[in-house]
Amino acid sequence: MRVDHQACQKAASTAGSGLLLQIGIAAILLIFGLLARDTAFIFASLWVWIGVVVWVGILILYFQQKLERLEALEESELAIDDNSSMFDGEGENIRPAAKRLKLLHKWVMPSVSLILAFLLAFTGYVLIQHLRLLESPDDTLRTSLYLTSLTGWALAISLAFALTGFIFSRFVAGMAKVPTWSNLRGGSSWMVGNTILLSAIAVGLVFRFFDNDAVLVWVCWAIPVFMIAVSAEILINFALNLYRPRIAGQLPRPAFDSKTLSLLAAPDSFVRSINEAINYQFGFDITSSWGYQLLLRSFSWLIALAVVALLAVDTMVIVEPTQQAVRLRQGAIVGDVQEPGLLWKLPWPFETAQVVEVSRIRELPLTFQWKEDRPVYLWSDNLDTLAVSKPKPFIVTGSSNSGDATSEDVLALLDVRAVLQYRIAKDGLLDWLTFGSDQLERRTQRSKRELGLLAITQQSLTTMLQTKTLNEIISSDRANFTAEVKEALQSKFNSLETGVEIVSLTLPFLKPASSDRSTFEGVSVSRQAESRLISASEGWADNVLTYTVGDSALVEPVIEAVEAYNNARSDWDALRTSGASSADIEHAKKRMDTEESLAMTLLRKGNGAASIRIDNAHVTRWVEMLDAWSRASKVRGQITAYKASPEIYRQRTYMAVLARRLPQLRKYIVGIDPNRVNVDLELQTINPLLNFSESIDIDQGAGN
Structure with a gap:
């Protein structure tokens, strides 16, 4: 084909048509996505809007190539006359259009390719981050993925633009076979990209008619991945173009010309x-x-045989020994539960089989989860950094219900990590399947069935925690509490026909949620100190009682006997002071004597300190009694002498006292008239250690 400005004009016109079509598709997809609230259309419109840059670059390239061809034509007309060689040897100085075309191929097209790669990668990254927020439980903006309710209109638009884009891409790909129009391949490949995305959206919309939104959600995830993949291919093409040898007369291929998409075009x-x-x-x-x-x-027959073989194989499902299965027809359960063995069903899409592991023990965290496992978690740890999500405390009673009216209104917060382990109950598969589906909810990564079980369990756990005090929960009564919760929860599951059998409900971590949790450690230390003090006191009491009684086996009988004696003595005293009859008093006294005799017998049998002290008391009593008796006998013996001569008895007794006491007294002999003597007595006892007068007298005597 002759390369002239007419051919370049044709290519520029085609690029202009592609640009208008690209803008029209992008605008309609974006407007429909915003008005109808459909995330997939908005995502696809971003790809189409980025493709506008491709068509703009191709349009500018062919427009400049047309100018270059016109410039070459003018130069050839001027060169017809051999004598008119005034412009010979000037080269590119007289061909500015060719210079600008070369500049486009060398710098502008690679720059456009890098811009496209950046836009695709950045947009894909932003879209993936947006979709990841849908799965995150910490999404404060409550990001949502919208699916339009105008499914029919959305399907019509996507199919119409997919068909239009495919036809136009085929047309442009046919033109690109001409070497002059080879750069149109970039626009053709981009238009094929539009067709791929819109066709995928159309497939997802078709599945929506069957109440299956998962396919369209996957398409929304596939769009940013597709953008990043094309961006990577553009970067690879750019790197290869730097080292690819240039062939004279061959137009360089832009990096945004995707070879993968060109194959589909x-x-x-x-x-x-x-x-x-x-x-x-x-x-x-x-x-x-x-x-x-x-x-x-024979290719068509082979394909048909393969399809028949696949359909025949699809009618058989093997159910393992730990499994049970049911047949589903258009989502409804057909027939009974299939036990382990071979299950026959109609081929897909008429019937499907759902096989469930009925013996597997499943685990459902009821509260928060740890980011990583550690051997020990302390009350002083910051759970906000150790837990995957911030724990939500439960309400319990702050103190025991003691009679104090003010204590009944005190509440406390408790951080609880609870884990439920369960499995499908025997003959409970149908209830299990009808209770909920396995479809995962966004942001939670839990199925609807698990969310239902979680809500029921948390409600029961919250209700039962509010009936307990904080001390009861964090003490050894925790095992009894978990057993009560498990029993109540199993009854509730059975009443709601969940098909669940609870294996265990554990509370591996409990701690007060308030900032005063350190005081609980002090309580534990105080309780340990109290236990040590009680143990030491009991040991001291045992030692004292054993020392007192003498035989440790007789301690308890002796204590009981002494208490019985004290009670009998109290009764006897009460009867005497209350004016009871003498018969009652006598009976009470006999009872007291009996109890006293029993206690004394036990004490003597033990032969301890108490028995020894009682014996000593008896000895002392007899000694004092005999001494008093001897003095009384002596006095009685002197009565006869007193009666015979009282005055002589008094004088004799007086002289006997003087005889006994005068030898120990200091006596002074005065040889002058007593009336002239003035005696000054100082009744003080001098400390022998400080009596220096005697030492002075001794020294003076020695000097003389």
Whole structure:
């Protein structure tokens, strides 16, 4: 084909048409996505809007190439006359259009490719982060993925634009086979990208008619991944273009011209490339042989046989010994539960089989989860940093119900980590399947069935925690509490027909949620100190009692006997002071004497300190009694002498006292008239250690 400005004008017109079509598709997709609230259409419109840059670059490139061709035509007309060679030797100085075209190929097109790669990668990253928020429980903005209710209109728009884009891409791909129009391949590949995304959205919309939104959600995830993949291919093409040798007269291929998408725009060339590769591997033209031709003629029958074989295999489902299965027809359960063995069903899509592991023990965290396992978790640890999500404390009674009216209104917060282990109950598979589905809810990563079980369990746990005090929960009564919760929860599961059998309900971590949790450690230390003090006191009491009684086996009988004696003595005293009859008093006294005799017998049998002290008391009593008796006898013996002569008895007794006491007294002999004597007595006792007068007298005597 002749390369002139007319051919470039045709390519520029085609690029302009592609630009208008790209803008129209992008605008309609974006407007419909915003008005109808559909996330998939908004995501797809971002890809289409980025493709506008491709068509703008191709349009500018061919417009400049047209100017270059016109400039070359003018130069050739001026060069017809051999004598008019005034412009010879000037080169590019007289061809500015060619210089600008070269500048476009060298700098502008690579720059456009890098801009496209950046836009695709950045947009894909932002979209993935947006979708990840849907799965995050910490999404404060409550990000949502919208699916339009106008499914019919959405399907019509997506199919219409997908068909339009495919036809236009095929047309442009046909033009790109001409070397002059080869740069149109970039626009054709981008239009194929539009077709791929819109076709995927159309497939997801078709599944929405069957109440299956998961396919469209996957399409929303696939769009940013597709953008990042194309961005990576553009960067690879850019790097290869730096080292690819240039052929004279061949137009350079922009990096945004995706070879992968170009194959989809021209599938016939793809098949032709496969044939050439097969011939190359075998070393001869195998595609022209009779075997290859027979394979091509029988290809449809082979495909049909494979489909029939797949359908036949799909009618059989093997149920393992730990499994049970049911047949589903359009989502409804058909027939009874299939026990382990071979299950026969209609092929897909008429019937499907759902196989469930009924013996597997499942675990459901009821509260928070740890980020990583540690051997020990302390009350002083910050749970906000150790837990995956911030714990939500439970309410319990702050103190025991003691009679104090003010204590009944005190509440406390308790951080609880609770884990429920359960399995499908025997003959409970149908209840299990009808209770909820396995569809995962966004942000929670839990199925609807698990969310239902979680709500029921948390409600029961919260209700029962409010009936307990804080001391009861954090003490050894925790095991009894978990057993009560398990029993109540199993009854509730049975009443709601969940098909669940609870294996265990554990509370591996409990702590007060308030900042005063350190005081609980002080309580524990005080309780340990109290236990040590009680143990030491009991040991001291045992030692004292054993020392007192003498035999440790008689301690308790002696205590009981002494208490019985004290009670009998109290009764006897009460009867005497209350004016009871003498018979009652006498009976009480006999009872007291009996109890006293029993206690004394036990004490003497033990032969301890108490028995020894009682014996000593008896000895002392007899000694004092005999001494008093002897003095009384002596006095009685002197009565006769007193009666015979009282005065002589008094004088004799007086002289006997003087005889006993005068020898120990200090006596002074005065030889003058007593009336002239003035005696000054100082009744003080001098400390012998401080009596220096005697020492002075002794020294003076020695000096003389």
